[in-house]
Structure formats: structure tokens, C-alpha cells
Amino acid sequence: MFAVYATRIDRDQPLSGLESGERPAPEARPGWSTVDVRAASLNHHDLWSLRGIGLPEDRLPMILGCDAAGVDEDGNEVVLHSVIGQTGHGVGPKEPRSILTERYQGTFAEQVAVPTWNILPKPKELSFEEAACLPTAWLTAYRMLFTNAGVRPGDSVLVQGAGGGVATAAIVLGKAAGLRVLATSRDEAKRKRALELGAVEAVEPGARLPQRVDAVIETVGAATWSHSVKSLRPGGTIVISGATSGDRPSHAELTRIFFLELKVVGSTMGTKEELEDLLSFCAATGVRPVIDEVLPLDRAREGFERLESGGQFGKIVLTNG
Numbered sequence: 559m560f561a562v563y564a565t566r567i568d569r570d571q572p573l574s575g576l577e578s579g580e581r582p583a584p585e586a587r588p589g590w591s592t593v594d595v596r597a598a599s600l601n602h603h604d605l606w607s608l609r610g611i612g613l614p615e616d617r618l619p620m621i622l623g624c625d626a627a628g629v630d631e632d633g634n635e636v637v638l639h640s641v642i643g644q645t646g647h648g649v650g651p652k653e654p655r656s657i658l659t660e661r662y663q664g665t666f667a668e669q670v671a672v673p674t675w676n677i678l679p680k681p682k683e684l685s686f687e688e689a690a691c692l693p694t695a696w697l698t699a700y701r702m703l704f705t706n707a708g709v710r711p712g713d714s715v716l717v718q719g720a721g722g723g724v725a726t727a728a729i730v731l732g733k734a735a736g737l738r739v740l741a742t743s744r745d746e747a748k749r750k751r752a753l754e755l756g757a758v759e760a761v762e763p764g765a766r767l768p769q770r771v772d773a774v775i776e777t778v779g780a781a782t783w784s785h786s787v788k789s790l791r792p793g794g795t796i797v798i799s800g801a802t803s804g805d806r807p808s809h810a811e812l813t814r815i816f817f818l819e820l821k822v823v824g825s826t827m828g829t830k831e832e833l834e835d836l837l838s839f840c841a842a843t844g845v846r847p848v849i850d851e852v853l854p855l856d857r858a859r860e861g862f863e864r865l866e867s868g869g870q871f872g873k874i875v876l877t878n879g
Contacts (some may be wrong), residue, residue, distance in 0.1 A: 559580065559581060559582075559583045559667055559668040559669055560578070560579070560580060560581075560667065560668055560855065560856070561578065561579070561580075561581040561621045561666060561667035561668070562576070562577075562578045562621065562622055562623070562666035562667070562855060562858040562876075563576075563577055563578070563581060563619045563620055563621045563622060563666070564576065564577075564607055564608050564613065564618055564619060564620045564622055565577045565618060565619050566615075566618065567608065567609065567610035567613070567615055567618070568608065568609070569609045569610060572605050572608035572609045572866070573608065573859070573862055573863065573866065575608050576608060576622075576858075576859060576862060577619075578855075578856065578858060578859070581619070581621060581663075581667065583668075583669055584663065584669055584670065584671035585671075587671070589647065589648040589673055589674060589675075590648050590671050590672060590673055590674060591630055591631055591671065591672065591673075591674040591677060592630075592631060592669055592670070592671045593626065593628045593629065593630050593631075593636060593638065593669065593670055593671075593672065593677065594628045594629045594630075594668065594669055594878075595626045595627075595628040595665055595667060595668060595669060595670055595878055596626075596627055596628040596629065596686040596690075596877065596878055596879075597626065597627050597628070597685075597686040597687045597689070597690035597852075597875055597876070597877045597878070598623045598625055598626040598627075598665040598666055598690050598855075598875070598876050598877075599625045599690045599691045599694075599695075599723075599873045599874065599875045599876070600623075600861050600862065600865050600873070600874040600875075600876070601624055601625065601694045601695060601723060602722075602723075602800065602802060602865070603624055603657060603659070603694065604622045604623065604624070604659070604666075604862070604865075605862070605865060605866060607620065607622060607659055607660075608622075612656075612657070612659075612660045613659065613660060617661070620659055620663065620664070621659070621663040621664045621665075621666055621667050621670075622659055622664050622666045623658070623659065623664035623665035623666035623667070623670075623876075624640040624657055624658045624659060624664060624665065624693065624694045625638070625640060625665060625690050625691065625692070625693045625694050625695075626638045626640075626665035626670055626690055626693075627680055627684075627686045627687075627689035627690040628670075628686065630677060634679065635679070635680040635682075635686070636677045636678060636679060636680050637677075637678045637679075637680045637689045637690075637692065637693060637833070637837065638658075638665065638670070638672055638676055638677060638678075638693060639672075639676045639677075639678060639693055639830045639833050640657055640658040640665075640672075640676070640693050640694060640827075641655060641656075641657060641658075641676075641827050641828075641829075641830075642655070642656050642657070642658055642661065642662055642672070642673065642676065643655050643656060644829070644830070645675065647673045647674075647675035647676070648672075648673025648674065648675060648676070649673070657694075657827065658670075658672070666855065666858060666876060667855075668855075668878055675830075676830070678830070678833060678834060678837065680837075681837050681838070681840070681841035682841075683840070683841040684837070684840060684841065684846070686877075687849060687852055687875045687877065688840075688846050688847050688849070689837070690875055691723075691847035691849065691873040691875065692833065692836055692837065692840070692847060693833060694723075694827065695722075695723030695724045695726075695727055695873065696723075696724075696727040696731075696836060696847055697827060697828040697832060697833050697836055698724050698727075698799050698825065698826070698827055698828060699724045699725075699727035699728040699731055699775070700727070700731060700828060700832055700835070700836045700839075701825055701827070701828035701829075701832055702724070702728065702775050702797040702799055702825045703715070703728060703731055703732060703735070703737075703773075703775065703797075704731075704735070705825075705828070705832065706795075706797045706823045706825045707772075707773040707775070707795050707797045707823070708773075708795065709732075709735075709737055709772055709773050711735060711736030711737065712736060712737070712738070713737055713738065713772040713773065714737065714738040714739075714740065714769065714771040714772050714773075715728070715732050715737050715738070715739050715740070715771055715772065715773045715774070715775060716740045716741070716742070716767065716771045716773070716774045716775070716786070716789050717729050717732070717739060717740070717741045717742070717752075717757070717774075717775045718741075718742050718763065718774065718775065718776050718777065718778045718782040718785075718786060719742065719743065719763075719777055719778040719782065719802070720741040720742065720743040720748050720749065720751070720752040720757070720760065720871075721743055721745065721748040721751070721868070721870065721871045721872075722777060722802070723872065723873050724775070724777045724799060724800065725741070725775065725777055726755070726848045726871065726872045726873075727847070727848075728775045729741055729752055729755045729756060729757050730755055730756065730845055730847075730848060731839075731845065732756070733755065733756025733757070734756075734839075734843050734845045738758055739756060739757045739758060740757060740758060740759040740760070740761070740767060740771060741757040741759070741760045741761075742760070742761055742762065742763045742764075742765070742782065742785075743760065743762070743763070744762060744763060747871075748871055749761070749762075751871050755848065763778075763781065763782050763785060764782075764785045767789050770789060770790055770791040770794070771789055771790060771791065771794065772790075772791060772794050772795070773790075773794060773795045773796070773797065774786040774789060774790060774794070774795070774796045774797070775797055776796050776797065776798040776799075776800075777798070777799055777800035777801075777802060778800075778801070778802055778803050779798075779800065779801025779802060779803045779804055779805055779807070780801065780803045780804035780805065780806055780807040780808070781803035781804070781807075782803070783807035783809070783810070783811070784807060784808075784809045784811055787811035787814050787815060787820065788811070788814065790818070790820050792818040792819060792820075793818070793819050793820070793821075794818075794820055794821070795820070795821040795822075795823060796820065796821070796822050796823070797823045797824075797825050798822065798823070798824055798825065799824070799825045799826060847872065847873055848871065848872030848873065849872055849873050849874075849875055850864075850870040850871050850872040850873060850874050851864065851870070851874050851875070852874075852875045852876075852877060853874070853875070853876055853877070854876070854877055854878075855876045855877065855878055857876075858876050861874040861876060
């Protein structure tokens with residue numbers, strides 16, 4: 559089957575290890591099902607894999623891709639939950655939790671195999687392309703906002719780095735849930751898009767906000783960390799799920815954190831139950847993922863190049879057939 563995969567690790571030039579071509583189709587195994595992939599979306603996790611983060615050399619070649627929507631062996635339209643081993647389904651009892659492609663072949667292929675437990679029905683209201691955007695970036699944003707930030711309708715939230723998949727999802731979901739969303743971006747066009755999606759303010763990173771916020775959604779890391787801490791009201795919460803600009807800020811702002819009793823909460827992906835809730839939320843409210851570009855699978859390199867450059871706003875989706 560045709561697939562897009564990593565053949566080697568290069569921390570400085572990750573795309574040098576990206577290849578496409580024929581790979582073995584998934585083999586049947588107890589407790590697992592094979593899904594014909596109709597659409598799959600790119601995540602920064604795919605670039606990190608090519609840099610060797612979470613993917614050691616001895617597991618290569620590895621088909622990339624965490625997210626997918628498609629058709630299962632019984633002809634049902636489905637969405638995949640890409641956290642493997644979270645409850646032990648389909649794996650050994652002592653196997654640690656992992657994200658698809660850290661241990662198992664991914665979704666940038668004509669077919670993918672996952673534990674049957676990881677398969678959810680696709681709502682008829684969502685297209686394959688839309689559904690394929692949800693299991694990583696949108697699920698991450700959903701958990702950050704509604705589980706870990708603990709915000710309620712009427713609260714204010716700052717989203718750092720508008721344009722990225724998680725940040726864009728947080729703006730749309732926050733608006734739909736009745737939050738007052740503020741956003742940052744270095745790019746004027748992305749700030750304008752953030753306003754169109756429902757942000758009430760969109761400013762340059764580091765700019766003084768009109769008011770301190772109840773929570774900050776942080777995926778940028780070192781470049782925005784100090785601003786995130788300074789933007790919080792006393793007792794507020796930063797939820798962090800990534801550090802695309804690095805994980806070592808020059809100013810950790812520890813004094814401000816303890817003096818104002820701020821909370822810093824780490825967040826990774828989400829549960830199958832949260833993905834079910836997110837799918838239902840989108841189906842019921844009309845909320846849809848923001849898609850930057852849809853490409854056929856054989857043009858995946860173009861999508862990777864766009865993701866690496868940071869030029870996208872929303873998700874890049876790859877399709878089969």
C-alpha cells in the first residue's frame with residue numbers, strides 16, 4: 559500500500575528523512591481492527607518524530623500520522639483515538655501509553671491498524687476531512703479548556719500563537735462555549751483570522767492586554783511564557799501542552815507564580831471519552847475544524863513543508879482517493 563513514512567532521523571533537517579512509497583499493509587492481530595483511511599491530518603508531532611522525539615532509530619521505517627477518519631472492516635464511517643494503551647486494550651498490561659507512530663505504524667497510508675477499542679463512530683454531520691482534524695490538536699485544545707483550565711462561560715482566556723492547530727481549535731471552541739477569547743500572533747493576517755473566528759482581541763505576542771485573564775492556553779513555550787504568566791489574574795491558570803519555541807524560557811517568573819498563587823497545569827492529548835464529547839459538541843453546535851489546506855496523500859511533502867514553515871492557519875489534511 560502507498561504510505562508516507564520516516565526512514566531516518568535528522569534533528570536539524572527533519573524533512574530529509576521523509577519518504578513516500580509502498581509499505582506492507584497492516585496484518586491482522588487479536589483485538590485490533592484495520593481501517594481504510596479516507597483523510598488524515600498533520601500535527602507538529604509528525605515533525606518531532608522526524609527529529610527523533612518519541613521515535614527512536616530502531617523503530618524505523620515508521621509510517622507517520624496520528625489522526626484519521628475512514629471506514630472500518632464492517633463498512634462503518636469512523637474516527638480514530640490515537641492514544642494507544644491508555645486502558646490496556648490491544649496491548650500488554652505493562653505497556654506504557656503512547657501516541658500512534660511512537661510504537662505503531664501511523665495513518666498516512668491507505669490503511670491503518672489500531673486496537674478496536676480506539677475506534678469511534680464518525681458523526682454524519684462531519685466530513686472525513688473535518689473528523690480527521692479532531693483526535694490530536696482539537697482534542698488537546700478541548701481538554702486544555704474544559705478539563706484542565708476549568709473555565710466557565712463568561713471567563714476570559716488568552717490563546718498564544720494563533721494559527722497553530724491547538725491554538726486555532728482553542729479560539730473556536732472557546733467562542734462556542736461562551737468564553738471571552740484573546741489571542742496573539744506575530745503575523746497580522748493571522749491576528750485578523752483570529753478575530754474572524756471569534757477572538758475579541760488579537761495582539762502581538764508580549765503586548766499588554768486590556769485586562770488580565772482567567773486562563774492561558776500555552777503551546778508556544780519559551781517565547782511567550784513570561785507574557786503568559788504576566789497576563790493572568792491572581793489565582794489564574796496556565797495550561798501548557800507544547801513548546802514549539804523551546805522549553806527553557808529566559809524568565810520563569812517563579813516569584814509571580816507563587817506570589818499570585820498561579821496554577822501551571824500540563825496537558826497531553828485527551829481521553830477517548832473526551833473525544834466522544836468533542837465529536838458530539840461539533841455535531842450539535844455546528845462548530846467545525848479550521849482547515850488550512852487539503853492535499854492528496856502523494857503530495858504530503860508540500861504539507862510538511864508548510865507546517866515546518868509555520869505558514870498554515872488551522873489544519874493540513876491529507877486524503878486518499
